[in-house]
Amino acid sequence: MLRRLTIRDFVIVDHLELDFQAGFGALTGETGAGKSILLDALGLALGDRADAGAVRGGRERAEVCAEFDLPADGALAAWLAEQALDAEEGSVMLRRVVDAGGRSRAWLNGTPVTLAQLREAGEFLCDIHGQHAHHALLRADAQRALLDTHAGAVELAAAVAAAHRAWRQALERRQHAERDSAATERERELLAWQVRELEELAFDPDEWAELNQEHGRLAHAASLMGGADEVLAALGDNDLAVAPLLARLGARVGEMAGIDGSLDETRSLLADAAIQADEALHALRRYRDRLDLDPERLTEIEARIGAVTDLARKHRAAPEELPALLDDCRARLEALSASADPGRLAEQEAQARAAFEDAARRLSAARKPAAEALSAEVTAAIQTLAMAGGRFEIALEPLPEGCAHGLENVEFRVAANASQPPRALARVASGGELSRIGLAIQVTASRDSATPTMIFDEVDVGIGGGVAEIVGQLLHRLGRERQVLCVTHLAQVAARADWQWSIAKAERNGEVLSRVAVLDEGGRVEEIARMLGGVRITDTTRQHAAEMLGQG
Template sequence: MLRRLTIRDFVIVDRLELDFEAGFGALTGETGAGKSILLDALGLVLGDRADASAVRVGRERAEISAEFDLPPSAALRAWLDEQAIEVEDGALILRRVVEAGGRSRAWLNGSAVALNQLRELGEHLCDIHGQHAHHALLRGDAQRQLLDTHAGAAEAAAAVAAAYRQWQQARARREGAERDNAATARERELLGWQVDELAALAFDATEWAELNHEHGRLAHAAALMEGADEVLAALGEGDFAAAPLLGRLGVRIDALAAIDGELGAVSELLGSAAIQADEALHALRRYRERVDLDPQRLAEIEARIGAVTDMARKHRVAPEELPALLGQWRARLEELELGADPARLAAAETEARAAYEVCAQRLSALRAPAAAALSERISAAMQGLAMAGGRFEVALTEVAEGGAHGREEVEFRVAANPSQPLRPLARVASGGELSRIGLAIQVITSRDAATPTMIFDEVDVGVGGGVAEIVGRMLRELGRERQVLCVTHLPQVAACADWQWNIAKAERDGEVLSRVVVLDEGARVEEIARMLGGVNITATTRSHAAEMLGAAGAA
């Protein structure tokens, strides 16, 4: 659950340190006081995108941190291990900084993380329902995703989508081969000839480097021989050749060093020079024996280089790119040869379709019981939301050949009263009915979620009176299983909360700031009386507020 939220210089908040409790908590206050700003701050630390407008005017940066208890979730622990995040004392501390220039940084337990990592973590910790969330339920894709999430079928749905794509790709290959058979045959013939020609060249990039090296040596053989002979003469031939001269000088200096030890260093240097000169002389003689004029080999290498260069120029690539080009041609030729075999393509398509059917049937087996159970539970919830006799159904309509989302279409249908037939939710629900049905769906499906904290941002818009009280009881009941936070304007809902905060604006040094007050029992009476009576709060209003709190506490 969420333990603490700390906010610095965010929008109209200067400094807030909020300690949260378990159960159902209500956040109340006048419109525009900043109730939703708290949820925006929490969303920011859970990975929402931010820009410079998040920073309070005149400040360099906004900073939000949140502390959560580590929930007993194997999936979350596996994710933390995968990200190499260490957890101490069972706490997860998230921190987000947004600079006035728009730059943003984030940390998790002291380690820098990316925004997508915060978002992935947030899915394990907190589930936020916005005030317009019920409108999303009018979309078919949202209805399908909600059912699949409720049924624990998200992975099965992804597998169906992947299998469907593979099936359609196999179908497209078969149909394309049938449609373009003549053109494919011409391309196959041309590629076959090109592959044979390039393969016959038997060329690889290693050979190209060796050819160029040997060609350079043979092309300059005369110069190499002449230079080697000249150095050999200077090093080892004649009375004044360098190598013998260094040897004689070394013998002479050794004799002198025996008389005066200060010449020892010179003796060592001359000895070393004599050894190196001698080694150079022997190495050069061995080299000279190998170097020779070989016009025939030079001609062979130049012919080979010419053949490779001509082939590279013909296909407009560098010589060293020819082996890769041959690999590409062979892969394309193999693909075309597969396309030339209709039976093989048809078999591949049949196999892909069979794999799709297996995945789709598995998904259908998960959806059917979940749809029936969800229909029953939401229909039951509607009875207490001023829709007595109303019915809700998650209809599964079979799709003939199946599709990317399975063998059936998912559609939410509703009848607001007993005299009406079931019809699509998007066509029959009024605004108030949609709000109530949407709230029932959110609360019921939230019970199946693994997230320990649920947040509802004015999801009770469009309800009132006795229905509002029932909504409050629903949230209070949900709060017995997990932490529930609700931004609300309804006193009936707030009265059902286990604890309540008031968010208000206050002016300080000419600046309007948002502040949060933790309400005790007496302050709760005053706040709920304000929500009931508006500006003029009377003793009767206070009495009514106290009665509402007492009734909610006894429920």
């Protein structure tokens, strides 16, 4: 449940620290006092979108922090562990900061998180029903989503939608192949020719490197041979050759070192130089022996290099890219060959269709009992909401071909009294009836919710009198199972609350701010009396308020 809400510089709130209780709590006050602003602040902490308008005028940023008990069912704890977000002594802390430019940051238990993570965590903790929730129930998608949630089939519904997309894609591939078979065949033939051409070339990157090296050697063979002869002559093939000269010089210095030991280093250096010169001489002779003028081999290599470069230029690629190009052409040819096979495409389409129908049948099997149970429960609930004899039902209209939502349309229907057949909710419900039916649906569906905190923001709009009293009783009973917060203008609803806060505007230094008062027994009498009697509160009004509270 929600334990604490801290708000700083949010809209018309400067600083509030609110400690919440269990059970059913009512938030009351004059219109415009800021009751819904508290819920907007909580929504911000739960991951709602933010903009610069959230920041109180003249301030740099707004900050909201909500602390919840960690639910005992383990689902949120498991999610926190999966996200590497530690729980803090059995509590969950959600924090959101919005700057004056509209940028926001979020934290969960002190760790920076994304808005999506904050929103996902919030779904485990709190369920908010806004004042326009009744009107949302007129939409087919909202009706279907509510039923699937009630049936515990949200993931199955998503699987059905994915299977339907896969089937439609398989169908379109088959139709495309049948429609464009001539163009597909031309493209396939072109790719097949390109694959053969690249395979016949048999390009090998290692061979390519060796070819280029050998080509350079053969193309400059005469120059290399002349240079090798010149160096060999200087190293060892004439009277002044370097290698023998170094050997003689080394021997002479060796004799001198026998007299003066300080020449040992010089002798060693000359000896090393003589050895290296001799090794260079033998290495160069071996190289010269391998050199040969081979015009036929040069012509052969140049033809091979030309073939590679011509094909690479044709495909607008570097020679080194030809193996990857061949792999790509093979893959495209294989995919095109598969797409040009009507039998194979028809088989894939049939498999995708069967997978969709299987998932859709399982979804239908989950929806049917849930629709029957929810219809009966809501019908029973509206009997107490000034709709005696009324009926509510969820119709599942079969769709022979199915759609992304399954094998049936989901439609909420209502009969305001026993003499009328049920008709679509959007066509027959008046504003007051819609409020009552919507509230009955929300309260009934909320019993299956795993979220520990339920919030109703002026969902009792359009009702009054005895119906309002019944609504208060419904919320009070729901408060026995979980924490319920309700923003309301109705005294009959507020009187059934376990605790009550009054929200009012106050002026300070020329600035209008929202203030929250935690009401004791006497304060609740005064507030209920205000809600009953308006501006002028009499003793009779107070007595009536006290009686209403005594009934709670």
